[in-house]
Amino acid sequence: MNGNDSLVRFVNIQKSYDGETLVIKNLNLNVETNEFLTILGPSGSGKTTCLLMLAGFEPATHGEIYLKNQPINRVPPHKRGIGMVFQNYALFPHMTVAENLAFPLDVRGMSKSEKTQRVKRALDMVQLGGYGNRQPAQLSGGQQQRVAVARSLIFDPDLVLMDEPLGALDKNLREQMQYEIKSIHQNLGITVVYVTHDQSIALTLSDRIAVFDDGIIQQCAAPDVLYEQPDNAFVANFIGENNQLFGTVVEDIGDTVKVDVNDGHIVEAKKVKVEGIGSRSTLSLRPERVIVDPEPHSLPNVFLAKTKQLIYLGDHIRTRFSICGTDDFIVKIPNSAVHAAISEGDEVNIGWKAEDCRALDVWPCPTSHL
Amino acid sequence: MRRRGWFSDRPRVLPSPLIENFLTMPASPAKPGGPLLTADGMPLKTSLERSLKLSKIRALGLIFPPLLFLVILFVIPIGSLLTRSVDDGLSNKVLPKTLAAFERWDKTSEPDESMFEAVYLDMQAADTLDLSKLGTRMNYEKSGWRSLVKITMRGLNRIDGPPYKPAMLQLNKRWGDIEFWQSLGAMKDPVTLGYYLKAVDLKYDGNKNIMRVKKHNRIYQMLWWRTFLVSIIVTVGCLILAYPVAHLLANLPLRLSNLLMICVLMPFWTSLLVRIVSWMVMLQQNGVVNDSLVSLGMLHDENRLSMMYNFTGTVIVMTQILLPFMILPIYSVMKTIPPSYMKAAQNLGATPALAFIKVYMPQTIPGVGAGCILVFIVAIGYYITPELVGGKDGRLIGNLIAHHMQNSLNWGLASAMGAILLIAILTLYWVYDKLVGVDNMKMG
Numbered sequence: 001m002n003g004n005d006s007l008v009r010f011v012n013i014q015k016s017y018d019g020e021t022l023v024i025k026n027l028n029l030n031v032e033t034n035e036f037l038t039i040l041g042p043s044g045s046g047k048t049t050c051l052l053m054l055a056g057f058e059p060a061t062h063g064e065i066y067l068k069n070q071p072i073n074r075v076p077p078h079k080r081g082i083g084m085v086f087q088n089y090a091l092f093p094h095m096t097v098a099e100n101l102a103f104p105l106d107v108r109g110m111s112k113s114e115k116t117q118r119v120k121r122a123l124d125m126v127q128l129g130g131y132g133n134r135q136p137a138q139l140s141g142g143q144q145q146r147v148a149v150a151r152s153l154i155f156d157p158d159l160v161l162m163d164e165p166l167g168a169l170d171k172n173l174r175e176q177m178q179y180e181i182k183s184i185h186q187n188l189g190i191t192v193v194y195v196t197h198d199q200s201i202a203l204t205l206s207d208r209i210a211v212f213d214d215g216i217i218q219q220c221a222a223p224d225v226l227y228e229q230p231d232n233a234f235v236a237n238f239i240g241e242n243n244q245l246f247g248t249v250v251e252d253i254g255d256t257v258k259v260d261v262n263d264g265h266i267v268e269a270k271k272v273k274v275e276g277i278g279s280r281s282t283l284s285l286r287p288e289r290v291i292v293d294p295e296p297h298s299l300p301n302v303f304l305a306k307t308k309q310l311i312y313l314g315d316h317i318r319t320r321f322s323i324c325g326t327d328d329f330i331v332k333i334p335n336s337a338v339h340a341a342i343s344e345g346d347e348v349n350i351g352w353k354a355e356d357c358r359a360l361d362v363w364p365c366p367t368s369h370l
Numbered sequence: 371m372r373r374r375g376w377f378s379d380r381p382r383v384l385p386s387p388l389i390e391n392f393l394t395m396p397a398s399p400a401k402p403g404g405p406l407l408t409a410d411g412m413p414l415k416t417s418l419e420r421s422l423k424l425s426k427i428r429a430l431g432l433i434f435p436p437l438l439f440l441v442i443l444f445v446i447p448i449g450s451l452l453t454r455s456v457d458d459g460l461s462n463k464v465l466p467k468t469l470a471a472f473e474r475w476d477k478t479s480e481p482d483e484s485m486f487e488a489v490y491l492d493m494q495a496a497d498t499l500d501l502s503k504l505g506t507r508m509n510y511e512k513s514g515w516r517s518l519v520k521i522t523m524r525g526l527n528r529i530d531g532p533p534y535k536p537a538m539l540q541l542n543k544r545w546g547d548i549e550f551w552q553s554l555g556a557m558k559d560p561v562t563l564g565y566y567l568k569a570v571d572l573k574y575d576g577n578k579n580i581m582r583v584k585k586h587n588r589i590y591q592m593l594w595w596r597t598f599l600v601s602i603i604v605t606v607g608c609l610i611l612a613y614p615v616a617h618l619l620a621n622l623p624l625r626l627s628n629l630l631m632i633c634v635l636m637p638f639w640t641s642l643l644v645r646i647v648s649w650m651v652m653l654q655q656n657g658v659v660n661d662s663l664v665s666l667g668m669l670h671d672e673n674r675l676s677m678m679y680n681f682t683g684t685v686i687v688m689t690q691i692l693l694p695f696m697i698l699p700i701y702s703v704m705k706t707i708p709p710s711y712m713k714a715a716q717n718l719g720a721t722p723a724l725a726f727i728k729v730y731m732p733q734t735i736p737g738v739g740a741g742c743i744l745v746f747i748v749a750i751g752y753y754i755t756p757e758l759v760g761g762k763d764g765r766l767i768g769n770l771i772a773h774h775m776q777n778s779l780n781w782g783l784a785s786a787m788g789a790i791l792l793i794a795i796l797t798l799y800w801v802y803d804k805l806v807g808v809d810n811m812k813m814g
């Protein structure tokens with residue numbers, strides 16, 4: 001592992017709270033300078049634990065964390081100089097907004113004039129110029145959120161951690177705030193490690209996303225890679241919408257494999273993570289990559305499907321087909337003149353390219369986390 | 371190293387309720403063109419009131435029993451306490467003519483026949499019970515009155531007609547002492563502050579001027595100070611002991627904290643007397659503490675500490691007994707403080723100690739305030755412990771109140787002292803409200 005110019009390195013980290021189960025099984029992760037890295041995973045997967053270890057509030061049971069190439073396992077939290085936005089903001093309720101912002105500066109013994117100046121700048125940055133004298137309880141959720149972000153940045157940390165900071169906001173505010181966080185990240189050139197279970201936030205904000213489940217990183221990659229080329233069935237399922245077909249590998253042809261989907265249909269798919277002939281595999285296919293009524297013989301996979309349900313969504317029609325033994329095959333048909341209208345009960349041909357359909361491992365219980 | 375600026379800007383106390391109310395007060399909408407009407411043309415206000423009326427009546431019905439309870443057990447006793455502490459109507463009832471004659475008198479010359487006649491007629495007409503009560507009352511103003519009244523009562527039927535002056539002087543020569551006559555001035559009004567004055571070692575002279583009582587009779591002021599001092603020491607002692615315990619209670623794992631909670635509550639389940647007696651066993655001259663110290667060689671046998679039947683004993687035992695009243699409110703506030711504040715403070719660069727002082731402690735103020743007020747209020751009126759372990763210099767004002775209720779039967783004075791306690795407590799409450807805000811107080 002040559003992550004020597006990485007800002008943060010988790011090396012072989014394991015963590016257990018009770019000495020019986022491992023919450024983090026084996027974590028190896030590098031965070032590059034100026035990067036916006038998101039740890040994405042279902043709730044209870046150990047994301048917060050990762051952040052707490054990095055911030056110094058939980059000791060790692062095994063392994064070492066490096067910050068700027070210095071091992072920090074024994075550095076107490078207040079000496080790490082890492083900013084953090086807590087899940088419920090943790091704004092000190094007995095101090096005004098300005099006093100909250102000045103707290104890290106006070107602690108560092110900063111002069112009064114510099115303090116005032118920085119507080120003012122920080123308030124302006126989050127567009128709360130006139131709110132310095134308010135109590136946190138007098139602010140709305142979004143405003144508190146901004147104060148929390150400003151407070152975590154005011155002492156110029158290189159690294160800022162954010163633990164589901166938008167979780168408590170309603171949808172509109174969440175979207176607005178995520179753009180603000182993004183622009184702050186770009187303007188200040190800081191490194192952010194962001195934790196969320198919300199994939200749309202992760203996709204919007206991140207340079208890279210580490211998909212976390214079951215105590216290990218399932219895949220760590222840029223958002224588009226994650227979406228287009230999931231490494232395994234969990235990632236395919238967790239990120240974006242996804243049709244799944246289950247079957248047995250019957251033929252291995254170099255880049256692709258042929259998979260027998262339960263009822264005898266043979267599907268040709270890109271070989272990504274399969275064990276070999278005879279093993280079980282999950283085929284993953286994005287709904288927008290399915291072509292309805294394709295030219296004959298233009299595609300390796302064409303099957304007759306029965307239309308079960310149509311949902312009109314304006315720009316596209318979400319159609320549910322019964323095909324290859326599943327009733328839950330979703331296709332997004334663009335609402336354009338090119339496509340002939342189909343109605344419920346119609347039987348139509350649908351097909352897809354081999355490279356759009358990824359043959360992945362079998363994920364133990366595909367629905368337990370959804 | 372203590373850096374500059376840490377303590378310079380103390381966290382301010384929570385916002386005053388006034389400001390909060392102001393900020394949350396809804397702006398009343400402008401009303402163009404008269405009141406709003408409902409669909410059937412009735413003014414909106416009337417309609418609203420009508421719709422709320424039934425629920426208001428129901429609510430009143432619900433609060434009626436507790437209200438009655440409050441009136442019977444709280445308002446009436448306190449009212450009667452306050453009345454009793456200023457009531458001086460007995461003298462006006464029993465000695466109307468005497469007091470009228472007293473008004474006409476110049477207060478310095480020898481009392482003349484008309485005044486003796488008035489006394490004779492009043493005493494002749496008076497109920498004997500009232501008269502002996504009055505004798506006790508008059509004795510507060512000048513000692514000697516009680517026996518004078520008694521003697522006169524007994525000799526009254528031996529006097530047969532005027533002139534009364536020589537006859538009464540013959541009954542007892544104190545009737546010729548002008549000081550007795552002058553002391554009537556202190557009780558001529560039906561309402562008096564005399565008991566309150568007495569409770570702080572002051573009194574009225576014959577012209578209702580306030581003056582201090584004689585030096586060797588002064589006891590109350592000293593007792594008030596001692597009571598105040600004991601209450602302060604006990605409150606501070608409880609705070610110092612309770613804070614760490616409450617913190618442990620709030621932060622230990624559930625199983626351990628339950629166990630600790632039982633230990634804290636145990637005293638509540640034990641009889642007060644048992645607890646006090648066990649302290650006696652601990653603290654007396656040949657008690658556990660002294661014996662241990664002597665056998666450990668830390669103390670000479672001849673100078674054993676005296677920790678019982680004095681001030682020290684009162685303070686030690688009261689602190690232990692009142693400790694739960696401090697622990698519980700502080701604990702209940704600490705329980706609600708999420709650990710993330712301490713984490714956030716450390717994350718922002720504060721050492722754990724500084725985070726505790728600047729972030730955690732200010733948030734416990736509501737509990738600390740409630741606990742201190744509770745302990746102080748209970749301590750200032752405490753009486754059983756000082757009675758049993760206080761000895762002579764550990765007695766508090768509460769013991770004097772009990773004494774006047776039970777032994778000397780000077781209910782007026784007892785009431786006045788009770789009222790002063792009540793006023794002290796209300797003042798304290800008011801000061802607390804100004805400083806911290808009662809809204810922020812959390813009793814548990």
Ligand SMILES: Nc1ncnc2c1ncn2[C@@H]1O[C@H](COP(=O)(O)OP(=O)(O)O)[C@@H](O)[C@H]1O
Nearest residue numbers: 017018023041042043044045046047048049050
């Ligand atoms: N302080 C703790 N003590 C014991 N178990 C904990 C503690 N904190 C978290 N856990 C357990 O560790 C697992 C991961 O928790 P967490 O890191 O908070 O997950 P996430 O943030 O992804 O939702 C959960 O199963 C949780 O029950």
Ligand SMILES: [Mg+2]
Nearest residue numbers: 047048163164
């Ligand atoms: Mg979490």
